[in-house]
Amino acid sequence: MPKSASKQLVVCINNDGYPASLEKRKIYVLLRDQVAEDRGLLRIIDESGDDYLYPKALFRPIALPQAVKRAVLAAA
Secondary structure, eight states: OOGGGGEEEEEEOOOTTOTTTOOTTOEEEEEOOHHHHHTTEEEEEOTTSSEEEEEGGGEEEOOOOHHHHHHHHHHO
């Protein structure tokens, strides 16, 4: 499985409680973590550059053309 297959892109729609870690309307890399998702959380690479768990309600998945997704992930 390609490395990027386990990564998805999401957009932050709400940063209440996390203003230093998340920016509204910014695209973030989601690392798949089924245990976290089952608990209503998403593992996001945030502004610190590390991955942390955040409530699912703060994000929405986005679909981009493959070339754009590759470019975004390469820049992340």
